[in-house]
Amino acid sequence: MxxxxxxxxxxxxxxxxxxxxxxxxxxxxxxxxxxxxxxxxxxxxxxxxxxxxxxxxxxxxxxxxxxxxxxxxxxxxxxxxxxxxxxxxxxxxxxxYFGALGNSDGVVVSIGSGTVAIAGRRGHYSHSDGVGHIFGDFGSGFWLGKSALERVIATQEGRDDATFLSDFFEAEIKTYETLKSRTDAKAHSLCITAAKTLLEAAEAKNTDAITIRDKGAEYLAKTIRAAWTNVDGMRNEGISIALLGKLANNKGYVESIRRRTSSLLPQITLVEPKGNxxxxxxxxxxxxxxxxxxxxxxxxx
Structure with missing residues (x-):
């Protein structure tokens, strides 16, 4: 057992x-x-x-x-x-990786609070990003939410002009204003939960939200390429890629990731993960x- x-x-x-x-x-x-x-x-x-x-x-x-x-x-x-x-x-x-692909070759990206990509090829494995939110986790839930809240807070203070984006984040701003510390675990959690609102704003065609979302997708595409390269994968090989995590359920984010990854690794195929x-x-x-x-x-x- x-x-x-x-x-x-x-x-x-x-x-x-x-x-x-x-x-x-x-x-x-x-x-x-x-x-x-x-x-x-x-x-x-x-x-x-x-x-x-x-x-x-x-x-x-x-x-x-x-x-x-x-x-x-x-x-x-x-x-x-x-x-x-x-x-x-x-x-x-x-x-x-093993949950999504088993023993098959490819790349699996876990996109949750943080981000990590694992590539497997011919029995060798590599790890890309997954180094925490200070030095990495680009394109993760934390990164998306933090990027959005940075602009919204700056707009409130007159340092930015993302007025229409700010309209989506009224609840998050109320929570932000109650924080006793802007650097502790509660602040970290706020950034993570704000990712859902950011993706909803992108689906509503807010241009600032789309820009942040697509930048996250660009980072993830580079993370996927790095993982594949680090197992001696070739650019023009057929590559199965599976996405795991709550953010992988957002069709707009998945499509943005697919497009940007295809520009770097043209033979990719997004596959449904076998498991978690x-x-x-x-x-x-x-x-x-x-x-x-x-x-x-x-x-x-």
Missing amino acids: VLAIDLGQSGARIRTPDTEFVSKRSKITTESTLDALNDLFIEVQETLGSDFHSDVVALSLTGVYGDVGDPKPYGQLAAKFFGAKSVAVIDDGLAG HLDGAIFIAEHVPEDIEPLLRWWRK
Whole structure:
């Protein structure tokens, strides 16, 4: 039996062979992943019962930036709570890759609060972006929302002229005005939630919103190209590309990404993902017994 956990920036998902549920416990940018998992494991025990055990635990983790590090602390924590004997510690981008494409070659882009692209070709894998919102995550939910709010706030102060864009963000501005800190986790979350409003404004043909959306798509196209190039992929190869995450449900954003990526890699095909990060974590637990450095490392008791 496999216990699979996908820990993200906006919550977590947990799956066993018998059940699946969602937790509001997320990985906050400034905290240790192990601290977040400790809280999450307590919640899992409360939900599934203190006698719940799983020999195999697969952890899909945000915030590891392409290198999962030493798997031992994760393994020991899972052993303590669930009696685990084998623990897969997985960069969430790689979990998304195997969930979406399985063993097939291609590129998978996870577009949620952050952004990461994983390319796979002939058994080799690369990681592009996914370095956090300070130095990367271009085209992500955080990036879209922050870019929009920057212009809206500047317009309120007379530093910009995005008046029509500002009309879409009345609720976000009210929240912004209540923030005690403009740099803490609540400010970060506001930027993430503002992405939905930005994409709605773009669908309503607001030119400022379209400009921001398409700039995000341009960044993602370059991230996809970088990931593919880093596994020695050729420009004119046929490439399957799958998009994961809530923002991948927005048809306007997906089409903008497709157009800009096609200009860089002309033989791409957008494909429907076979599954998600949880599916990928389980696939890895069942079919990938070896490490994929530095994106996947196993701990075994």
